[in-house]
Amino acid sequence: MNSRARRSARVWLNLALLVMIVGGIFPAVWLVLTSLKLDGELVRQPITYLPDKPTLRNYLEVFEANPFARFLLNSVVVSLSSTLICVLFASLAGYALARLRLPARRTIMTSIVMTSMFPALVLLVPLYRLFVGVELPGLGGLATPNLLNSYWALIIPYVALSLPIATLILTSFFQLIPKDLEAAAMVDGSSRTGALFRIVAPLSAPGIVTAGIIVFVNSWNEFLLAFTFNTTMNMRTVPVGIILYQGEFSFEWSIISAALTLGIVPLVVLIIFFQQRIISGLTAGGVKG
């Protein structure tokens, strides 16, 4: 093939890539630009792209109008704890499914995958009732505690909602670790649990990080359950909190943009530092599915 044709193809491909990058990032960039403008500038015709007088006032207002710092804290607590619990459960299950000769391995795997298809919407009413507190049968009026408006009301469902994908990722990851390493440790006198903690756990760290990021993103993004279960101002997460800014101001877009920008920052940081991990995790979960 002649080199000039190849070079022009290269230029075109790079141009197309550039279009894709602009398409993917522009809405977020526009958000940041909007958040830096004063309200007066937003309602001017024709619209301006770069802010005339960049200001951080909208960010201050985000924190003044609602307890946004508290929303952030809630989101961090809920997402981090559900990530930790979910990854712990999923790595235990994933190890069992990948390594042990279990009688119903395939059936268990299938039913775990099946639950990932349950719509969160279907869980709404039953979980609400469960979290209000139900009397345990046969225990003389002993009831479960009311979990609504607490972190547990979100952590518990988030763990369950992300368990299937995390289990899939970790199962396929454990299958990649050579079995001989473990066998060697056991020959050298280590017990099976010993081999698990000394050999398998360190080697599976990348898989655990991958699964953790995906669970974290899922939990950070969940809206419906958080919107329904935690209704007091102090227990709202970021996505629910941001919805509140809608309609609270006459022309709310500058403040919403600032709030959205703040909510996206943690995700952007994760993407930039872990992009390869995330891609490998998503594809392991998807293709092995």
Place this chain on the structure above:
Amino acid sequence: MDISKDTRSTHRQYPGFWKRLRSGNLTDRQLGFLLLAPALLTLAVVMLYPVLTVLWQSIHGEHLLRPWLGSPFIGLDNFRKMLWGRNMIWSPGHLLAWRILALAALPPLWWFVRRGRIGRGSAVGWTLAIIVIFGILMGFHPGEGGRWGDARFWNSFSITLVIIVISVIGSFAMGLPLALLANVDSPLRWLGRVALLLPWAMPRVFTGLMFAWLFQSDYGVVNDLLQRTGLNGLLGSLVDPQLLGSRGLLWLSRAQTAVLAVNITIIWKTSSFVALILLAGLQSIDQSLYEAARVDGANAWQRFWCITLPMLQPAVAVALIFRTLTAIQTFDIPFAMTRGGPGRTLETLGLYVYNTVTASNIGYSAALSVILFALSLAITLFYLRWIYTDE
């Protein structure tokens, strides 16, 4: 190992379980049970129990605003009310779209059946079959004064189907080129992948709000760009003047444009997921196939058509099913953009379930959830069958 001691305690299901646990030498079965217990227990309490409860509720008539009625058993009455009533408030134009869709899907389906390609592994074939079935169901029902039930249900069902069809097709049309581009060796590759991951990681509610601002009719970017490129004048002469405001299309306050805007938003959000799954498929294709094809003199288009596409089929299958499932459950984006409006034009099945719950009609919302769940389950079963017959 002390076997004699183990066999003495025969009343235990697992002889010597605690002893083996202490010494860290459990059998595979015991260890497996122990390791799987937390995950399976969580799934049972948080996923399985609610689904069973919803099934129970759907055949009971519980309404929180009529607590004196309790929750009597009413059998399939909720479903009858939903599917089999007498008030129908649809415009014929709505039916026409479904008829056209069903009829348009028939010839390719016929072609697939004739070629004997409607076997277990044929995604496109099955999708076409589903489109035909739903198209006929939606397009040829008795219509006004006919015997179809809850008009609001059918409205939400049809908008959900519209979103499934448009957004799934759209996200594949966008996702495949994106995946091909992300696989190109280029100095921009890193940034390209960030751009690919950003829509995936963005919360759906955020995406909805963000695009609501982009589509804002007076000060939004979309109308501004249309204005600057001169397309606004063209649009003004083409579309119904009802859809036009003083500064271009009224994106979110008119039914047709709102459907379009929401679909564009969903496509932006989800095509990156499709692209990521397809990217994995692309990377697993053996490069030597391309070398061989090149030696045989195949051009780029032929290589794409004869190697890339067939080898991508498993990844396409996975992405297709996941996308369809999430499209069935569409809730956050229409909620954030228009709260299901204008009117009820964007009230998807998910939003309708939610609105019924907030209106305290527990029994009916459960019946609606069952429909939602049955749809997801059908697709899941189909998907699992597919994956496992592949191996």
